[in-house]
């Protein structure tokens with residue numbers, strides 16, 4: 461479980477996250493929406509200790525993320541808007557294996573995790589493919605596999621559909637739903653709610669660094685017109 465308590469993040473004089481309180485229990489599929497510049501990326505980067513709070517704190521399974529970033533990153537997997545930003549190896553298999561190797565796991569366990577993660581994103585048999593030769597949707601699925609190979613409690617995806625065509629979006633989306641059904645908590649950051657509004661257990665809307673909506677989809681839907689995140 462992740463708890464965010466009175467989190468404040470400033471870039472110089474500008475406050476990007478302004479006193480956010482939030483609880484993300486295990487096993488929920490949550491969508492975080494909000495207009496451009498509302499602070500979504502800044503907020504989620506705190507959840508796996510890529511940033512340190514100016515005020516407040518983030519607790520991951522009861523431990524303060526900023527004080528134990530390794531524990532936070534083990535429990536919270538994350539993918540970036542451009543999956544290529546996260547690739548560390550030339551081939552799919554080597555990239556997905558990188559995290560488990562850094563944990564110092566036995567070879568058999570690393571192989572098991574890589575196979576399992578590639579199965580989970582429907583990329584089995586693609587371990588020897590070069591990551592730079594994949595389509596955008598396949599690259600996003602490999603990035604998700606890389607996060608999954610760490611067997612995180614939470615998976616956070618920053619704009620996983622950006623730049624993907626409709627079939628690729630659909631496929632990534634179906635994979636995320638399946639992961640959530642299997643018990644991984646999923647937090648999807650998006651400013652496009654078309655696929656998500658009904659599938660989510662809960663919808664969060666960030667506006668000017670503050671949580672403006674935190675509600676189940678049927679209640680959130682009525683409030684989206686106030687923000688620039690309305691589904692068509």
Ligand SMILES: Nc1ncnc2c1ncn2[C@@H]1O[C@H](COP(=O)(O)OP(=O)(O)OP(=O)(O)O)[C@@H](O)[C@H]1O
Pocket residue numbers: 471476494495496497498499500501502503651
């Ligand atoms: N490294 C940085 N230095 C200075 N200001 C920043 C930095 N990163 C973000 N900001 C500013 O902080 C605010 C929040 O940005 P952030 O990227 O977290 O929002 P976002 O909701 O993810 O936006 P988008 O949907 O456009 O990705 C914006 O005003 C942005 O310009």
